[in-house]
Amino acid sequence: MLSERLYSKRFAFWEVCPDIAEIKLFLKAPEIEEDHPVNQAIREILPLLDDNPGIAGGYKLYNTEDLSLDTGSQIRGYMKGASYLALFTCTAGKLFSELTGRYNKEGNYLEAFVADAIGSLTVENAMNTIQAHLEAKMKEEGLNISNRYSPGYCNWPLIGQAALFGYMRDIPVDVSLTESCLMLPIKSVSGIIGVGTHIKKKAYACKICKNKNCTYRKLIQ
Amino acid sequence: MSEILNKLHDCVESGKVNLAAPFPPQMKGQPGADEYTKEALEQGVSPVDIMNIALIPAMDKVGQKFSEHKIFVPQMLISAKAMNAAMQHLKPYFQAGEVKRKGTFIIGTVFGDLHDIGKNLVAMMIEGAGWEVIDLGIDVKTEKFAEAVLQYPGAIVGISALLTTTMNNMKPVVEAIRQVSPATKIIVGGSPLSSDFASSIGADAYAKDPQEGVRWLDTLVA
Known part of the structure; x- marks a missing residue:
């Protein structure tokens, strides 16, 4: 029996704030001058995010046989041998949508783009922390974890979000789903992580995923 | 291309918005798309020429470079900002129908x-x-x-x-x-x-x- 089935955490922005080099790499502007507009935008935006109250994430662990999720054959293969599945959600909060909306309205599209990028990195950093907590907890139980997989990636249809969210109502994280399976706030992630004695982390799966425009691919290339 | 249109073209292509903008570094302290557009109009250059000879070809180059992955989204947005600075001066001519858009x-x-x-x-x-x-x-x-x-x-x-x-x-x-x-x-x-x-x-x-x-x-x- 697992000692902890449900976990959630709220973050202060400084705990999960991407560093400037990481942001610039994500924006494909790693080596730019101090006065470059991207640097100016980063310097302007980061302080505006200091008081972001909405960054939170969590997971709930289920026995694999208690779940009915159609993740597609690819992810099903990765979950083979999993005794448990950790269903997770994590959000960087609605401040990012508000900020990008405001910048777009003012015609400051570069600033909107930079704020959006910081939001993507922030939610990934927060989720990395949640995943690290899960990994440490499962290690105590003698269990391994897999990579995390999300609807819309690795051939798991995005429509799978609906079933996934049906199992995550207990997680106290404020993320909702629209009819088109879009998460709100937009800067949110969700998905599953396999847990078991024979489960392994794989080299990142971008090479076999069909989604050529995804955030994860951008992060590692 | 007249010299001023040439300069305006370069400002939009490289993302030099105005005199105050410190980017790009090699153009620091120089006028940008904002000032050159104003100056071109004052010199009697037609708004149609400003559009067709400077602005549209500059943005076309930017789009082409983006297509070829020579530049990325931020650079495109910086150029678009320079283009917008120029367009602010042309707005009255669009409104008066002196400059026709393609559609x-x-x-x-x-x-x-x-x-x-x-x-x-x-x-x-x-x-x-x-x-x-x-x-x-x-x-x-x-x-x-x-x-x-x-x-x-x-x-x-x-x-x-x-x-x-x-x-x-x-x-x-x-x-x-x-x-x-x-x-x-x-x-x-x-x-x-x-x-x-x-x-x-x-x-x-x-x-x-x-x-x-x-x-x-x-x-x-x-």
Whole structure:
């Protein structure tokens, strides 16, 4: 029996704030001058995010046989041998949508783009922390974890979000789903992580995923 | 190209917005698109020449470089900002009808979808190519597209979607537009789309990036 089935955490922005080099790499502007507009935008935006109250994430662990999720054959293969599945959600909060909306309205599209990028990195950093907590907890139980997989990636249809969210109502994280399976706030992630004695982390799966425009691919290339 | 138009072209291509802008470093302390446009008009250069000789070719180069992955989104947005600085001075001439645009382009992200970065990039590049752009925003309902087509007769429509779940919402939009205006040309775009998908929903074209959209639009006025 697992000692902890449900976990959630709220973050202060400084705990999960991407560093400037990481942001610039994500924006494909790693080596730019101090006065470059991207640097100016980063310097302007980061302080505006200091008081972001909405960054939170969590997971709930289920026995694999208690779940009915159609993740597609690819992810099903990765979950083979999993005794448990950790269903997770994590959000960087609605401040990012508000900020990008405001910048777009003012015609400051570069600033909107930079704020959006910081939001993507922030939610990934927060989720990395949640995943690290899960990994440490499962290690105590003698269990391994897999990579995390999300609807819309690795051939798991995005429509799978609906079933996934049906199992995550207990997680106290404020993320909702629209009819088109879009998460709100937009800067949110969700998905599953396999847990078991024979489960392994794989080299990142971008090479076999069909989604050529995804955030994860951008992060590692 | 006259010297001032040449300078204006370079400012837009490299993203030099105005005198105060410290970027790009090699142009620091020099006038930008804002000042050169004003100066060109004061010198009697026609707004049409400013558009056709400096601004449109500069943005075309930017779009081409983006297509070839020589520059990325931030650089494109910086150039668009310089272009906008120039366009502010030309607005009165557009309003007075002294400068004709190539046509009207209505754009929006399909209903159910809240993504706007791709849509905004396309809108900017198409405006930079000399079109009047009517941006309907995100999560645009079918009826709103149909109403816009009636409001702007002869306009071309662009529909954007980022999700596999929302790309399917494009078909009812295409059908609704065809119902009120069968001859309206429609182009679609967004990362999960393909030209096969565009054909399957009855759209006239698919663009994989903004520049491809600009090229297609230009074939309609050629």
